[in-house]
Amino acid sequence: MKPATILPRIACLASALLLVACATPDQPAPKKPAAPTLAQVMNDADAAARAGQYERAMTLLKGGGSSYPADKAPWLQLAQMKFDRGQYGDAIGHALEALERDPDDKVANSIVAVSGLRLSGKALADLSRQNNLNGSLRSEAQDLAKLLRASIGEDVLVPPARRPPAAGKRAAGSGTPAAKGAAAPGGTADPFSGLK
16 A cells, blocks of 8 residues: 555545544433432431431431531431430530530430530549549539529529438338439439439
């Protein structure tokens, strides 16, 4: 073949390839599945929690919090779940997230307050058991007790512990679970057991 005939053939072939490339329709990009609504996320998380799948429920709620950052509902549900499981530190954190979105939410404020009291009560009970509640810490605890008494309108936060019945005698009502749980092991009463 002559070089003069090869060049026109290459040019024709290149033109044909260019026309074929231009003639192919663009393939549409695959569609992303629609994000679930907040109501769907909340329902799925609730169903997972009822089925005992707490980790899945929490993952769904955290995803809902990310997808709907202005809504308090996922954070409030997370706080309630953590509170119900006795994880008060985490409950406070999630309730504070809900309060950032709605500072007047009573449930979130309640979770923060009660969780804080339960954590404080545990810490104070531990300190009392170690006989290490003194100085400024004791003073702060007394100030807190005064504030709590004023807040709930009671003169005494926790009724005084009853004396155990004498050997061989049984006091009326001493067989109740409340009477049995009035004193902690070691003879020290839990100062916040009446608030639980």
